[in-house]
Amino acid sequence: MTRTVLVTGGGTGIGKAVAAAFVSEGDQVIITGRRSEVLHSAAEELGGAVTPLVCDATDPEQLAALRTRLPGSLDVLVNNAGGNREFDGAPVGDLPGLADTWRANLEANLIGAVLTTAALDKLLVRGSAVVSIGSFAADRGAGSYGAAKAAMNAWNIFLARQLGPRGVSCNVVAPGYVEETEFFRDRRTDQFHQERLAETMVGRAGRPEDIAEVVRFIASPGARHITGQVLRVDGGVIPTR
Ligand code: NDP
Numbered sequence: 001m002t003r004t005v006l007v008t009g010g011g012t013g014i015g016k017a018v019a020a021a022f023v024s025e026g027d028q029v030i031i032t033g034r035r036s037e038v039l040h041s042a043a044e045e046l047g048g049a050v051t052p053l054v055c056d057a058t059d060p061e062q063l064a065a066l067r068t069r070l071p072g073s074l075d076v077l078v079n080n081a082g083g084n085r086e087f088d089g090a091p092v093g094d095l096p097g098l099a100d101t102w103r104a105n106l107e108a109n110l111i112g113a114v115l116t117t118a119a120l121d122k123l124l125v126r127g128s129a130v131v132s133i134g135s136f137a138a139d140r141g142a143g144s145y146g147a148a149k150a151a152m153n154a155w156n157i158f159l160a161r162q163l164g165p166r167g168v169s170c171n172v173v174a175p176g177y178v179e180e181t182e183f184f185r186d187r188r189t190d191q192f193h194q195e196r197l198a199e200t201m202v203g204r205a206g207r208p209e210d211i212a213e214v215v216r217f218i219a220s221p222g223a224r225h226i227t228g229q230v231l232r233v234d235g236g237v238i239p240t241r
Pocket of ligand 1: 033081178
């Protein structure tokens with residue numbers, strides 16, 4: 001059965017790999033993001049089953065407009081859009097700057113997912129899945145970015161309770177350090193890279209495909225009884241008991 005899948009931030013990195021994973025299953029995939037040219041080039045690369053639609057996940061008006069352009073139902077929603085707005089930098093000791101950075105990270109990594117899910121809620125059919133991309137930063141005290149991803153984990157529990165009776169599963173997939181995305185911009189020095197690898201049990205960085213495969217599984221019919229969970233995909237950086 002062909003599913004309809006929407007991936008926010010699907011033009012690059014992890015989101016693009018997630019889109020590719022669903023395309024390979026024969027699904028219809030909609031990718032969103034703020035840059036039209038990036039989305040169109042990704043859609044061209046991924047093939048005809050992908051529809052690129054510009055939408056800022058944090059903008060209620062753009063989300064309302066997006067909804068009118070979608071088919072009548074959605075099988076999988078992947079809240080992937082996000083990033084660390086601390087990289088935009090607030091000077092230490094500058095309170096207005098600090099406030100801006102915290103608000104920006106909460107907006108980019110939490111509120112975008114909350115608003116997107118609320119805007120598209122009515123389209124989610126029985127058996128559908130909401131998968132949100134969190135981060136191992138939620139468990140590592142990584143400032144406003146980690147706090148925003150930790151808040152996503154808390155919100156996911158609420159969402160899973162809310163949508164569970166409708167047969168909709170809600171889970172967070174939390175990557176560790178993932179290469180080959182735009183996330184780190186120009187901050188990935190060799191030393192930074194080696195330090196991240198040394199933290200893992202497997203001695204390598206994650207690839208977007210590592211995350212995409214877990215998203216594909218968690219949205220599959222075989223995973224219907226998994227909900228309200230956070231699945232870390234971090235090469236063993238943070239083990240669990
Ligand atoms: P990328 O920067 O490559 O991907 C982020 C995507 O989100 C971009 O396509 C961007 O496109 C889009 N985006 C950002 N803000 C918005 C918005 N407001 N509305 C719509 N789209 C938006 O990085 P990754 O692929 O690495 O990141 C994907 C997710 O994975 C993020 O949530 C990130 O926090 C998480 N993550 C990444 C890790 C890593 O090591 N790379 C580790 C842990 C988590 P555009 O700018 O055009 O809008």
